[in-house]
Structures are given as structure tokens and as C-alpha cells.
Amino acid sequence: GAVVSQHPSWVICKSGTSVKIECRSLDFQATTMFWYRQFPKQSLMLMATSNEGSKATYEQGVEKDKFLINHASLTLSTLTVTSAHPEDSSFYICSARDHRAGGTGELFFGEGSRLTVL
Amino acid sequence: AQSVTQLDSQVPVFEEAPVELRCNYSSSVSVYLFWYVQYPNQGLQLLLKYLSGSTLVKGINGFEAEFNKSQTSFHLRKPSVHISDTAEYFCAVSGAAGNKLTFGGGTRVLVKP
Numbered sequence: 001g002a003v004v005s006q007h008p009s010w011v012i013c014k015s016g017t018s019v020k021i022e023c024r025s026l027d028f029q030a031t032t033m034f035w036y037r038q039f040p041k042q043s044l045m046l047m048a049t050s051n052e053g054s055k056a057t058y059e060q061g062v063e064k065d066k067f068l069i070n071h072a073s074l075t076l077s078t079l080t081v082t083s084a085h086p087e088d089s090s091f092y093i094c095s096a097r098d099h100r101a102g103g104t105g106e107l108f109f110g111e112g113s114r115l116t117v118l
Numbered sequence: 119a120q121s122v123t124q125l126d127s128q129v130p131v132f133e134e135a136p137v138e139l140r141c142n143y144s145s146s147v148s149v150y151l152f153w154y155v156q157y158p159n160q161g162l163q164l165l166l167k168y169l170s171g172s173t174l175v176k177g178i179n180g181f182e183a184e185f186n187k188s189q190t191s192f193h194l195r196k197p198s199v200h201i202s203d204t205a206e207y208f209c210a211v212s213g214a215a216g217n218k219l220t221f222g223g224g225t226r227v228l229v230k231p
Contacts, residue, residue, distance in 0.1 A: 006161070034218065043208065043221045044162075093161050095219075107219055109154075109161035 002028050002098040006110035013084055014118055020080045021113045023094030029074035030096035034107065035067075038091040050077040084117045091115075120145040120211050122222035130228045131199055139194040139225045141183075141209030149211045151192040152219070153183055156206040165207075168192060179203070204229045 003026040013019050023033055031052045036044040048069050049057040056069035066088075068080040077096075081088050091114050095107040125140040143149060150169050154162040166177025173185040183194045192209060209222040 004161075041226075043223045044219075046218060046220075049218065091159075095162075109163070111161045112159065114159065 002026075002096070002108040004030075004094065004096050004108045004110040006092075006094055006113050008113060009111060010114050010116075012116045012118065015085050016083055018080055018082045019084055019115060020078055021092055021094075021115070023077045023079070023096070023110050025075045025096045025098075025108075028096075028098045030077075030098070031074060033071060033077040033094055033096045035069060035077075035079050036093045036095065038093060038112075040091075044093060047079075052077075081115065084115070086117045089115055089117045120149070120213060120220045122209050122211050122220055124207075124209055124222035124225050126225050127223065128226045128228065130230060132230050133201055134198045136195065136197050137199050137203075137227060139207050139209075139227070141192045141194065141222055143190050143192065143209070143211045145190075145211060145213065147213045149213060151183075151185060152210040152212070153177065153181070153192070153194050154208045154210060155179075156208065156224075158205075162208065165194070199227070199229050201229050201231060203227060 005024045007022045033050040035047045037047050038044045046059050047062045050069045050071040052071045058064045071077040091112050093112045094110045121144045123142045131137045152167045153165040156162050165181050166175045168175050168185045176182045181196050185192050207225045210219040212219050
């Protein structure tokens with residue numbers, strides 16, 4: 001199946017700094033990627049839809065200036081958490097749709113990135 | 119708008135016993151339905167999906183699910199669980215016209231020896 005890779009898997013940063021998380025589709029091109037956030041023992045909440053070559057579409061309540069998303073190529077989307085604070089600590093998961101699978105809606109997920117802000 | 123309800127937040131089960139995880143959805147359009155499994159500190163792995171056709175869907179690791187349109191349900195079952203099935207399971211729905219997934223709250227399965 002299609003492979004999606006995230007980096008880093010774990011990151012610890014100081015409050016006020018910015019952190020970038022990368023999401024790559026390794027063996028397919030993804031014009032659309034999705035970023036989810038998962039708090040401990042909770043479900044995944046969609047943050048934004050990342051579209052290659054255009055601005056991301058953010059879900060209601062997600063601060064676009066805080067969570068910067070860039071989708072500069074067909075295989076890479078990045079999420080930058082700017083001026084991170086402890087409440088931003090979470091598990092961030094990206095996913096991508098393999099267009100070869102057709103319009104089935106199936107998404108392939110990255111391994112996730114755990115952010116801890118001290 | 120779509121929503122997914124997983125009725126059980128936790129399901130303890132003994133090894134080699136059967137398990138059923140319940141999922142109900144609501145949607146105003148045709149739906150595609152999915153079950154994903156998440157192991158600790160990992161992403162999600164697709165267990166199975168319903169797109170159309172037969173309402174009984176078989177997936178990986180011995181799991182199966184049945185789509186019931188009248189009851190708007192998509193329950194997941196496994197006849198005999200293993201210790202390695204201990205994980206979080208998520209039911210999800212996407213509309214036919216788009217690819218955003220809406221997830222249920224998840225069900226934590228704990229398999230006891």
C-alpha cells in the first residue's frame with residue numbers, strides 16, 4: 001500500500017519557539033494532504049486540508065496564523081506550530097490520498113509526530 | 119454534516135473470545151465507511167472499508183464489518199481475538215464527494231490473557 005512518512009516522530013521544544021513537522025508521500029503523489037490533531041485518549045480532529053500549490057483550508061476554530069501549512073510539492077506538506085505553548089502539546093498526524101485508489105476516500109496515514117512543549 | 123458515534127469507549131475481552139465494536143453514523147449523503155486501528159504512539163492503519171456492494175466487508179487480521187443502512191451502523195467484529203489486537207479502534211466516514219474523514223471517538227480494546 002501507499003506509504004506516508006512523518007518527521008520528526010518526537011519533538012520537545014521550549015515555549016515560544018516554532019516547530020516544523022514534515023509529511024511526505026513516499027511512493028505516490030498527493031495533491032491533497034490532511035493534518036489531524038489527537039489529544040491523549042481522544043479521537044482525531046481535522047485541523048486543515050493542505051492543497052498543493054494553494055492555501056490550506058482550515059477547520060473552524062483552528063488558528064491559521066499559529067498552525068502554518070505549506071504544501072509546496074506533490075509529495076511534501078509541512079505543518080509549523082509557531083510560538084508553541086504547552087497547550088499545543090499533542091500528537092499530530094498527517095494523511096494523504098492516493099489518487100491511484102480512485103475517489104474512494106481512503107486515506108493513508110503517517111506515523112504521527114508527538115510534540116511536547118515545555 | 120456527518121458524524122460518527124462509537125458507543126463503547128473501552129471494551130475488555132479475554133483472549134480467543136469474540137469481540138464486537140459498535141459504530142453508528144449520520145450523514146445526509148452517501149457514505150464510505152472505514153475502520154482504522156491505532157497502536158500506541160503510531161499512526162492509523164486501515165482494517166477495512168465499505169464503499170459499495172456487499173454489506174459484509176472482510177478486512178485484515180481476521181476482522182469483518184457489516185454495513186446496515188437502515189440502522190446506519192457499521193459494527194466491527196472478530197470471532198477470536200489475540201493479545202496483539204490490544205489497540206485503539208476508530209470508525210470513520212467520508213462523503214462520496216470528498217475525502218475528509220470524520221472519526222468516531224474511538225474504542226480501546228484490551229485483550230486479557
